[in-house]
Amino acid sequence: MSQLWERIEITDGRPSLRADGRSVADVIQRLESGESASAVADGRPLDLIAALAFAALGDDSSTGPALIQRPPVRPALAVALSEDGVGQLFPAASRPDRLALLAGLLQVHDFWSASHEAAQEADDLGERRFSAYWHGVAHRREPDPGNASYWFRRVGKHPLFPTLADAARTELENHGDERWTARLIGSGAWDPFALIDLCSGARPGTRERTLARRLQRLEMKLLLEATAAAL
Numbered sequence: 001m002s003q004l005w006e007r008i009e010i011t012d013g014r015p016s017l018r019a020d021g022r023s024v025a026d027v028i029q030r031l032e033s034g035e036s037a038s039a040v041a042d043g044r045p046l047d048l049i050a051a052l053a054f055a056a057l058g059d060d061s062s063t064g065p066a067l068i069q070r071p072p073v074r075p076a077l078a079v080a081l082s083e084d085g086v087g088q089l090f091p092a093a094s095r096p097d098r099l100a101l102l103a104g105l106l107q108v109h110d111f112w113s114a115s116h117e118a119a120q121e122a123d124d125l126g127e128r129r130f131s132a133y134w135h136g137v138a139h140r141r142e143p144d145p146g147n148a149s150y151w152f153r154r155v156g157k158h159p160l161f162p163t164l165a166d167a168a169r170t171e172l173e174n175h176g177d178e179r180w181t182a183r184l185i186g187s188g189a190w191d192p193f194a195l196i197d198l199c200s201g202a203r204p205g206t207r208e209r210t211l212a213r214r215l216q217r218l219e220m221k222l223l224l225e226a227t228a229a230a231l
Contacts, residue, residue: 004225007050015054017047027051032076038088040080045089046228049105052081053224056108057217063210064217067199069112069141081106083118093231096127101231103134104224112138130227133158136192137220145200152192160226161190167218175211184215195219 008015008024015024020042028051030040041048055074057064072078079085086102099122106115116138122131136151165185172181183194195215202208 004046004050004053004228005221007047008054010059015059017044017051019044019047024051024054028055028074028077031080032074034079036088037080037085041089048089049101049224049228052077052105053108053221056105057221057224062217063213064220065108065110065141065213067141067202067209067212067216068143070110072110074109077109078111078114081109081111081114090231096122096125096131097231099125100127100130100134101224101227103131103138104220104227107134107138107141108220108224112141129230130223133160133223134227137216137223140196140199143200145196148196149193152196155192157189158192160222161192164219164222165190167222168215171211171214171218175207177208177211180208180211 007018009018010016016022017024017027027040027048031037031052037048081102083099083102086098086105090098090101099118103115103119103122106112106118115134119131119135119138123135132151132154136148136155139145139148139151142148165188168185168190169181172184175181180194180198184191184198195212198208199212199216202212
């Protein structure tokens with residue numbers, strides 16, 4: 001079982017870890033109370049990552065984090081979402097790979113500055129699979145569309161794009177706006193620059209804004225799964 005969302009099951013509206021039945025809420029509460037990440041993980045580090053991801057992104061009915069950075073909803077997770085905390089979970093992984101995962105976890109939980117710093121440091125250390133992508137997401141949410149575009153040019157044709165394009169098709173069809181379908185996936189591949197335009201131009205309270213958030217959530221979900229799987 002590698003995908004994070006396969007580690008979560010929802011029974012009567014209550015998300016919990018499939019392996020041991022612990023609720024996501026209990027896992028997060030223990031981390032917020034100051035327990036170490038390794039103690040809460042109890043030998044299942046990816047389960048802990050899954051709980052953290054689900055707490056930020058929710059189920060498939062959720063719109064996920066805001067398009068523009070905001071103060072963290074759970075500031076008490078700062079200790080768990082630190083390089084030391086992630087290092088406890090994956091001691092055998094390389095530091096650049098751990099930093100890339102940390103950049104993603106911090107970004108979805110709205111620790112924007114720390115996420116940006118982790119993505120930059122991972123890139124400086126030579127991590128080339130995910131740090132530039134998370135860096136682009138950070139600047140898109142800053143919001144700084146020009147800087148986001150720079151980083152997505154650095155990303156190039158990411159291996160995640162075909163999967164993201166396939167997964168986004170249903171959202172786009174449900175939205176029913178052929179313009180955005182054509183721009184985002186009309187070439188047969190995902191266009192990250194079109195998502196920058198959608199996120200930066202969608203006005204609050206509009207259907208475009210909802211579409212942008214749902215696509216961002218989907219992107220974050222798939223990117224977190226891929227970043228974690230690479231450890």
